């Protein structure tokens with residue numbers, strides 16, 4: 001990844017606005033980097049995510065496990081909750097990297113949480129061969145459940 005990876009590293013600090021819109025490749029580089037910070041002593045299955053907000057801010061997340069398995073949290077939700085807790089509500093893209101998986105596909109719980117806040121957001125899923133599969137939250141969770149008709153930042157009403 002070379003220069004792109006190094007540039008992304010410089011822009012990595014959470015919450016720092018970036019001057020130019022980050023590329024898909026750079027966003028994935030941040031997700032890969034975030035996976036290296038995973039706390040996963042039980043599954044040994046690191047995951048990283050990088051969430052791009054509409055204002056250009058990027059929040060990263062890693063999975064954080066616990067001895068009580070149900071208390072563990074995925075990388076995607078870590079990144080999303082960090083962003084929301086910092087007042088962000090408009091999301092453009094999320095990149096997900098599971099270095100040990102053939103395809104970095106978000107779990108069902110993350111699909112549901114992402115759907116509430118950003119149903120039309122693009123999702124970039126890393127593949128083991130280095131390529132990236134691009135889809136949307138809505139495509140990952142057809143007919144997704146929503147108790148609220150509209151979460152902040154989700155301008156679509158469909």
Ligand SMILES: [Zn+2]
Pocket residue numbers: 074075076077106107108109110111
């Ligand atoms: Zn998940």
